[in-house]
Amino acid sequence: xxxxxxxxxxxxxxxxxxxxxxxxxxxxxxxxxxxxxxxxxxxxxxxxxxxxxxxxxxxxxxxxxxxxxxxxxxxxxxxxxxxxxxxxxxxxxxxxxxxxxxxxxxxxxxxxxxxxxxxxxxxxxxxxxxxxxxxxxxxxxxxxxxxxxxxx
Amino acid sequence: xxxxxxxxxxxxxxxxxxxxxxxxxxxxxxxxxxxxxxxxxxxxxxxxxxxxxxxxxxxxxxxxxxxxxxxxxxxxxxxxxxxxxxxxxxxxxxxxxxxxxxxxxxxxxxxxxxxxxxxxxxxxxxxxxxxxxxxxxxxxxxxxxxxxxxxxxxxxxxxxxxxxxxxxxxxxxxxxxxxxxxxxxxxxxxxxxxxxxxxxxxxxxxxxxxxxxxxxxxxxxxxxxxxxxxxxxxxxxxxxxxxxxxxxxxxxxxxxxxxxxxxxxxxxxxxxxxxxxxxxxxxxxxxxxxxxxxxxxxxxxxxxxxxxxxxxxxxxxxxxxxxxxxxxxxxxxxxxxxxxxxxxxxxxxxxxxxxxxxxxxxxxxxxxxxxxxxxxxxxxxxxxxxxxxxxxxxxxxxxxxxxxxxxxxxxxxxxxxxxxxxxxxxxxxxxxxxxxxxxxxxxxxxxxxxxxxxxxxxxxxxxxxxxxxxxxxxxxxxxxxxxxxxxxxxxxxxxxxxxxxxx
Numbered sequence: 001x002x003x004x005x006x007x008x009x010x011x012x013x014x015x016x017x018x019x020x021x022x023x024x025x026x027x028x029x030x031x032x033x034x035x036x037x038x039x040x041x042x043x044x045x046x047x048x049x050x051x052x053x054x055x056x057x058x059x060x061x062x063x064x065x066x067x068x069x070x071x072x073x074x075x076x077x078x079x080x081x082x083x084x085x086x087x088x089x090x091x092x093x094x095x096x097x098x099x100x101x102x103x104x105x106x107x108x109x110x111x112x113x114x115x116x117x118x119x120x121x122x123x124x125x126x127x128x129x130x131x132x133x134x135x136x137x138x139x140x141x142x143x144x145x146x147x148x149x150x151x152x
Numbered sequence: 153x154x155x156x157x158x159x160x161x162x163x164x165x166x167x168x169x170x171x172x173x174x175x176x177x178x179x180x181x182x183x184x185x186x187x188x189x190x191x192x193x194x195x196x197x198x199x200x201x202x203x204x205x206x207x208x209x210x211x212x213x214x215x216x217x218x219x220x221x222x223x224x225x226x227x228x229x230x231x232x233x234x235x236x237x238x239x240x241x242x243x244x245x246x247x248x249x250x251x252x253x254x255x256x257x258x259x260x261x262x263x264x265x266x267x268x269x270x271x272x273x274x275x276x277x278x279x280x281x282x283x284x285x286x287x288x289x290x291x292x293x294x295x296x297x298x299x300x301x302x303x304x305x306x307x308x309x310x311x312x313x314x315x316x317x318x319x320x321x322x323x324x325x326x327x328x329x330x331x332x333x334x335x336x337x338x339x340x341x342x343x344x345x346x347x348x349x350x351x352x353x354x355x356x357x358x359x360x361x362x363x364x365x366x367x368x369x370x371x372x373x374x375x376x377x378x379x380x381x382x383x384x385x386x387x388x389x390x391x392x393x394x395x396x397x398x399x400x401x402x403x404x405x406x407x408x409x410x411x412x413x414x415x416x417x418x419x420x421x422x423x424x425x426x427x428x429x430x431x432x433x434x435x436x437x438x439x440x441x442x443x444x445x446x447x448x449x450x451x452x453x454x455x456x457x458x459x460x461x462x463x464x465x466x467x468x469x470x471x472x473x474x475x476x477x478x479x480x481x482x483x484x485x486x487x488x489x490x491x492x493x494x495x496x497x498x499x500x501x502x503x504x505x506x507x508x509x510x511x512x513x514x515x516x517x518x519x520x521x522x523x524x525x526x527x528x529x530x531x532x533x534x535x536x537x538x539x540x541x542x543x544x545x546x547x548x549x550x551x552x553x554x555x556x557x558x559x560x561x562x563x564x565x566x567x568x569x570x571x572x573x574x575x576x577x578x579x580x581x582x583x584x585x586x587x588x589x590x591x592x593x594x595x596x597x598x599x600x601x602x603x604x605x606x607x608x609x610x611x612x613x614x615x616x617x618x619x620x621x622x623x624x625x626x627x628x629x630x631x632x633x634x635x636x637x638x639x640x641x642x643x644x645x646x647x648x649x650x651x652x653x654x655x
Contacts, residue, residue: 001585008585012328019335019350026342026349033610036342036349039603040335047331053324069382070584076381080580083380083552087373087573090556091566103556107549114380115545125546129553143561 001066002058009055016048082113098148103130167512179216180521183223191231191243198228199483214495215510219517221491229467233270239551241372246427246463248367249435253455260451263537265397269405270460271529277413277465278522285472299422302620305605306629311598313633314436315591316640325587333595343604356567365559365572370589372555373576405457408438412461420469423481432594434462474499
């Protein structure tokens with residue numbers, strides 16, 4: 001696990017540096033005690049220290065061995081990518097296109113990419129998860145969901 | 153409430169007579185059912201659910217309305233457990249910690265015992281808290297109101313010190329998770345001076361990251377990504393060994409339920425603590441008290457029994473300051489207060505004198521409601537467990553949709569969906585790197601409370617730090633926190649026979 005923790009240590013150190021610099025733009029201390037910049041600055045210092053310890057441990061090799069399944073197969077990364085794409089698409093399309101159509105498309109995409117199901121199962125899940133949920137939340141619970149260009 | 157015990161008993165009995173009337177009993181049942189369903193739905197937490205369902209109660213008499221709303225409130229606390237156990241998505245933020253061991257129990261074919269112990273623990277915690285309301289309400293509330301900003305700071309420091317109890321194999325990685333949580337909590341408006349911090353000009357970040365997208369992302373989406381990566385077809389052992397608790401389960405759950413009851417009860421008396429704090433603290437305490445802490449996170453029933461009991465004990469105890477002093481300690485109790493006032497009842501000491509029949513009927517209904525919740529939910533456990541038989545690819549799509557609706561419905565913003573995805577990726581990375589996620593969630597909640605407590609205390613003392621040590625409750629809490637940190641660090645540093653150092 002040496003390399004992953006070395007990379008993690010570097011990333012955390014960079015994050016700590018960024019937060020420390022940004023914190024110093026805020027007021028550090030006031031006459032009545034710590035200001036808005038006080039806590040984030042010292043948290044950044046602590047994070048930086050922990051990052052250095054992590055890098056040190058990785059350098060010394062005092063870590064658990066890497067599990068055999070640490071890196072996924074190509075198929076695994078593609079499936080994860082499908083989940084991420086589905087959620088990004090949902091974020092971008094939910095309001096302009098509307099809940100029902102967006103979720104219908106997202107469900108069909110996920111069901112096709114993540115595992116084969118019978119068409120009837122896919123149709124029921126996709127319709128229930130989109131139109132059915134819309135009906136439940138908007139009509140019964142009065143929780144608004146985006147209507148999009150078509151009004152639903 | 154200054155009445156003699158025999159007067160109190162008489163009043164309670166007359167309260168039972170009112171609460172057991174068929175219509176009031178029906179309202180309690182309906183409230184428990186609706187509350188459980190609200191708790192199951194992601195994003196629609198107890199506060200939103202109670203608020204949404206207030207219109208249903210408008211047509212009822214005041215007693216019936218409050219009986220139903222209170223039942224919705226503690227029903228929602230139990231409902232959130234169901235999705236935490238079955239699909240690793242907390243139905244409401246306070247149930248997030250149940251994901252750690254409850255979901256692992258489900259994967260091992262033990263979803264039934266997980267839900268059963270949650271139901272029984274919730275019943276015991278809720279009932280004891282109600283007994284506390286009857287017997288000890290006023291003196292306890294007066295004690296709790298001695299908690300000013302210094303005491304609050306001390307309590308939050310104790311909570312943070314227990315982060316070490318949430319560490320897995322590496323204290324360094326647990327601390328990294330905790331610090332990341334504290335840093336995330338810095339985003340938004342500074343709690344004392346009102347200055348925006350780390351918002352980078354984004355309006356959506358002025359309120360910081362909500363706890364619900366964070367827990368749904370870290371636990372729910374993170375798990376989905378891991379299972380998608382592994383092409384999990386069979387995540388759950390559907391050869392369910394038993395739907396009921398074994399003798400061993402009961403023995404292992406007894407002390408966690410007792411501790412959870414006390415912890416949830418005590419914290420429920422203090423306004424402003426929030427429902428997440430008792431559950432995470434209970435988990436950390438159970439891990440510290442266990443002879444096998446390294447097995448937490450692999451399906452330990454103690455990791456479900458304690459927090460779920462603390463959750464419901466807290467929910468019922470939080471009604472004590474509301475009823476006795478008219479102080480709502482949380483958003484949900486504030487909504488209940490609004491409902492009381494809509495019905496012409498002003499919560500506070502006067503309520504007991506001016507409307508004793510109403511108050512004692514409602515208190516009696518808490519006992520009955522907790523029992524109804526248990527009776528309603530135990531037989532449904534096989535139904536809930538049957539959800540796990542759905543093919544995993546279908547379940548994954550459903551859970552994703554569930555999460556999207558939950559995140560969006562928080563504030564009608566797609567930003568929360570994006571945030572949930574980002575935290576899902578973070579949760580995935582943390583899991584791959586064996587960085588525990590529980591400290592992140594705990595510190596995200598405790599951090600702002602601690603900072604506000606510290607800075608308000610220093611404003612009270614004009615910058616003098618001795619305020620924390622001159623007030624006895626605050627000083628005691630800080631000593632407890634120091635003791636916890638020192639013993640945990642010492643334990644982590646000392647070599648364990650046959651194993652490497654945990655640092």
